[in-house]
Amino acid sequence: MLQVVWFKRDLRLEDHAALCAAAIRDRILPLVIVEPDYWRQPDVSARQWNFWRACITDLGEAIAAKGGRLCIRVGDAVSVLSAIKAEHGPFVLRAHEETGNEWTFDRDKAVRRWCKTEGIAFEENRQFGVWRGRKVNRDRWAQAWDRMMAMPAQPVPPLLMWERSVTDNLPDAAELGLTEDGVQVVPLAGRAQALATLHSFLHERGEHYTREMSSPLSGETACSRLSWHLAYGSLSIRETLQAAQARYRELPLSEKAWRQSLRSFIARLHWHCHFIQKLESEPEAEYRPMARIYDGLRPRPADAAKLAAWSEGRTGYPFIDAAMRYLNATGWINFRMRAMLMSFASYDLWLHWQESGLVLARKFIDYEPGIHWPQCQMQAGETGINTIRIYSPVKQGYDQDPTGVFIRRWLPELADVPDAWLHEPWKLTEEDRERLCPDYPDRIVDHAAAAKFAKDAIYALRRKPEARAEAKAVVQKHGSRKRTADRKRAGVKADQLKLAL
Structure with missing residues (x-):
């Protein structure tokens, strides 16, 4: 049965659990849904969309390099999925779990209701160390996080069988009703840029991370600058953690500044998921x-x-x-x-x-x-x-x-x-x-x-x-x-x- 892989804040092919699960089963329809109602919410902006748009473009190029074509649809998720079902028949919907704002939480609940009504299986995979639901036991949370992050990062599946579908053009900010907000420095987006940023931090810029990250002057280069790549999923937390751990292991004991900086950075990757778990466990926060x-x-x-x-x-x-x-x-x-x-x-x-x-x-x-x-x-x-x-x-x-x-x-x-x-x-x-x-x-x-x-x-x-x-x-x-x-x-x-x- 057709596997629809819904990319949200996981815009990569590497270490992508939903894609890997789909690849071993049947043909894959890679899907991005641009939701105009989301971009009307009070916590979003043109600068976010422009970066996200560039990440989507990069994902499309990565899929094209593997012989497929990214399906982009503009509209609300339920309507888009209904249209895909009408065109392609029944399918399995696969995605990573998302801990977003209240709007995305309600959107995902609406998608689950639609899937149940239509007899569509909706399979979600954990993207990083956050567990779904309100009743997570914090006594065992850190150990579970460690276990998940120690699992090997999943490579791009060797065999990807693609399904093609009608695709929309990616809108620009104005088409989504977003007003350009004066951002002067547009960061480079996409997988290659994320990997280059990670490498430069671990091998060049990060030696004095612990000492220099507090000042806006030194922090501009001493900080990892990975936060937007992690937020949109060009990199996974697990990939980032394992790269930092590998770099730490290869450092001689004499490299005290580097070792301290990497310990601090690794701890902050743990805290990344710790805080997201708070909102997952209490969406009202x-x-x-x-x-x-x-x-x-x-x-x-x-x-x-x-x-x-x-x-x-x-x-x-x-x-x-x-x-x-x-x-x-x-x-x-x-x-x-x-x-x-x-x-x-x-x-x-x-x-x-x-x-x-x-x-x-x-x-x-x-x-x-x-x-x-x-x-x-x-x-x-x-x-x-x-x-x-x-x-x-x-x-x-x-x-x-x-x-x-x-x-x-x-x-x-x-x-x-x-x-x-x-x-x-x-x-x-x-x-x-x-x-x-x-x-x-x-x-x-x-x-x-x-x-x-x-x-x-x-x-x-x-x-x-x-x-x-x-x-x-x-x-x-x-x-x-x-x-x-x-x-x-x-x-x-x-x-x-x-x-x-």
Whole structure:
């Protein structure tokens, strides 16, 4: 029987369980469904589509090189599958499990209902170390992850028998109703680029990953830069992990910096799936705090003027604004800056994490819902279990950009401000501000006062008995069971996976 392999966020032929399962059974119809309704959701953007589109094109070329043709259909999934059934008769539908946003979750449930009604078998394979459902036992989760990641990565099947079908043209962003959003640096997509990026990180760029990943200056090259390739599946987590492990094993003991950096990177691959498991086990985490006592802590709707100032990089805090403008222009920024931006929105501006989270989701080309939403909650202090981390924008600036190279690059209106005042331009005299940076705004809030207000509000809730009871339940459902010693060796804390690898 015809095997329809539905590619979603797994745009590769290598280490593709659904493709391998199909290849040993019958002819394969490789399918990508472009769903216009998905691209109307509030967490997606043109920059994401443009990267995804390039990955789809690359997948089509890989299939063509193997003698097939990728079938692209534009429409809702159920209608597309109904049309394929009408054209080709009954089939088996195969795909990887997906932990996406609420829209994709509902879409997959609708597909399962249709398959049941039509007598179509829908077989899903696990793509990485995330287990389906709400009742995953975290006590054994890490060991199960280790076992899956230790299994050999599956090569492209040697025999691929293709079925051809009518295909649509890939739409551009405008055809999907997406407005170009000012991204200036378009990352190269596709399998070859993913492999080249992985190789350059493991053999050239990653030696000082542990030491250099925090600054937006050094992190631009020291970070792996694999996050968008993993998000769209040009690489699998297992391939990436096994390549890092192989590189680690071949390093001599004298290469201490390399070995420490690879241990840290390997730990973060584990945390990738740990966070996605949170959203899989509790889909409501996209829009409700894991600890329900925090419902209503921050006002909704958020202050529109503050949200816009933060989103556009005009808060009056130079390091915050430079980081945001860098993200706006590139679609990526390193982990500490993501945490800092979310911290500033959550504590200094007291914005609801979902509203600021939606803004960031659209900016991140590597948006991965299962990492993004638990991280937004964590950085906002609404999980009930994680340490409250309020980043000082001035201290972060001095620590990560002491001479102001990054600030001046992204805030040209501050180019003439001396180093002594660059991180705190509000300390300039009124006359000097008018002379040196007349177009830069005043700071939107006082950080010290805002941080005190936020701490007081959150700790007032945390002291309540019901908050402590909820925290225990959150730990039981979502907490890591990885041993403290393992985390120390890896150089990370249990709640410190950052948003980008």
